[in-house]
Amino acid sequence: MNPNFDDIGETIGAPLLENGSAKINCNDVNVFYDDKHAIRKVSVDIGKNEVTAFIGPSGCGKSTFLRCINRMNDTITSCRVTGEVNIDNINIYNNELDVVLLRARVGMVFQKPNPFPKSIYENVAYGPKIHGLAQNKAELDEIVYTSLEKAGLLEEVKDRINQPGTGLSGGQQQRLCIARAIAVHPEVILMDEPCSALDPIATAKIEELIDELKQNYTIIIVTHSMQQAARVSQRTAFFHLGYLVECDDTKRIFTTPDHKLTQDYITGRYG
Amino acid sequence: MQTFILTFVILFLTLIGFILGKRRSVKISNGGVNKLHSLPGYYGLYVAMWCSIPAVIFLALWLSFENSIITTLIVSDLPDEMKDLPPDRMSLIVNDIKNLAEGNIVSKEPDEALKKAALHYSRLKEVAYASLFTLIMIISTVFGIFTYRKIQSNFRARNKVEKIMEIILIASSTVAIFTTIGIVLSVLFESIRFFRQIPVFEFLLGLKWSPQMAIRPDQVGASGSFGIIPLVTGTMLISFIAMVVAVPIGLMSAIYMSEYASYRTRAIVKPLLEILAGIPTVVYGFFAALTVAPFIRDTGALVGLDVSSESALAAGLVMGVMIIPFVSSLSDDVINAVPQSMRDGSYAIGATQSETIIRVLLQAALPGIVGSVLLAVSRAIGETMIVVMAAGLTANLTGNPFEAVTTFTVQIVTLLIGDQEFDSPKTLAAFALGLILFIMTLCLNIVALYVVRKYREQYE
Incomplete structure (x- = not known):
């Protein structure tokens, strides 16, 4: 089927969160790759200390949009972003903002586990070191061990903490990347299909972890798995061809979506 | 015909x-x-x-x-x-x-x-x-x-033709191998003739290099002494100076090209840098002998240093410039080969570009960089023309870069130029030197290839 998008116009079913409960507020965000209009006028609120899932078919722009929130798109020269992304009511695209500090506040976990070719300890200590979060070795140890603990990895690696991070299994590597991200005390964690390279058992562990982490962090997860979105998220946003089609409570999206496209997608009729 | x-x-x-x-x-x-x-x-x-x-x-x-x-x-x-x-x-x-x-x-x-x-x-x-x-x-x-x-x-003609093609390809590749073996053997046999007259230990550990031999009994002349230590130190000194120039400059230009330069700049700068590798070494040689060496001597004289007009420094500096493209080109390749996800991971934690390069990229690319440096060293050791023209012939046993030193390659050239008698140790010494030189560069290349290969496995 070839859906007609003229009728999307305004995103439907995307009630803005009540004042104060939104951590991130995006307003009319557009992203261009050279001439390609990849994200079209997306406005959405992301709730504090909850998990928001971005779903949609491949190439719909959900990863691109995710990378707007920590300005990772800046590293792509052809990419241009317009509109506002406010975190705690400060537009991160204003000129005075320090991108480096922003990325410390907004951590990111990638599709493929990408530990550095360093020891497990050094992988986690990397962020705290460059941001000067620890005054001495004891403090650094403290940060590293707590982060590994929070990422549910400490038990498995404490005997080989000085061995290369690349020697871990895929799921462990991904949790190491999560530990690395939370070691710099972020407020938001962006996850770009964090389980797509993992087996079901490792996936279950990561999902469990996400559920725990949401008490302290605002989490946005991009996923291709509808079940995963339903399991871990409180709110779900459905993207299609650069548009945000619909955004609402996860339960509502998966039971009674407002838009026909959403319904078709979640029932597997296309995408 | x-x-x-x-x-x-x-x-x-x-x-x-x-x-x-x-x-x-x-x-x-x-x-x-x-x-x-x-x-x-x-x-x-x-x-x-x-x-x-x-x-x-x-x-x-x-x-x-x-x-x-x-x-x-x-x-x-x-x-x-x-x-x-x-x-x-x-x-x-x-x-x-x-x-x-x-x-x-x-x-x-x-x-x-x-x-x-x-x-x-x-x-x-x-x-x-x-x-x-x-x-x-x-x-x-x-x-x-x-x-x-x-x-x-x-x-099944198709399969038979396939088989014959395979044999032809194997035969072609063995040509290179047999040539190498042939070269090694010819150098080896001449060296053995040399070592019959001069003991191996005297050759390897002797501190004096003076290959002049009296041809007739009544002739005035040294009896010849063949200790290669001065040549080893000379070669090492010049190669060291060359690497001091080439490694930092080559590495930094590689980092610039792979990380900072825009696509367009890279497309212009990289070929320009590789032109350096295309300049004939003899041109580098007279640049070193006629421009750099006098400049260093005059500058030295100004500050009261005694610099000989054929100094190790001049030869080493110019050789370093010549080697820059080797280091930069190979390092550029290995830095580029570090997966983008490493960079993303580092940026996403809030590292700046230079922090990412120093702490992640260089570390990840280190084996490859080491490999490229080792290849460059073996190139420096084997380099001939620059040192022939700029480094001098005196076999000084010294670590002073302002003095003239001599290298393996220079001595091989001087021993074989002109009329030679192939039964005197003086001429045969050239083959023994060649053998040692070959063994040195071979070892370096093997180590370099091993390191580079190990690096490749890490990301594939």
């Missing part, structure tokens, strides 16, 4: 083989070409390969043995008093015979025996050529006919 004609004959027979083979396969198929196992061209190719390859191999073998066999034959026909001459005088006589037969200038007025031998030689040549021609024709045709008759509709 004769070889040229023979090659042409083989090519002609090959072409005929191809056409006939192809035609026969089409004929056998009776119009239904798709009933054949392979396309008709493969049958043609199969016949053509059998027409040409055995004949070419035979031709090559014949040509490599023809000369020595004919020489042996004419020598055995020479009068007895000429037969017993020492080998070097004998080869002069053989040369005279050949020159006489071909109508070239002869070293002395030919006598009767020589004329007879020359006649004999040209007769032998003619016979050899005629028999070669016939044999080639026979071999080519016999193999051609034999394979031609094998063509049937279920004959």
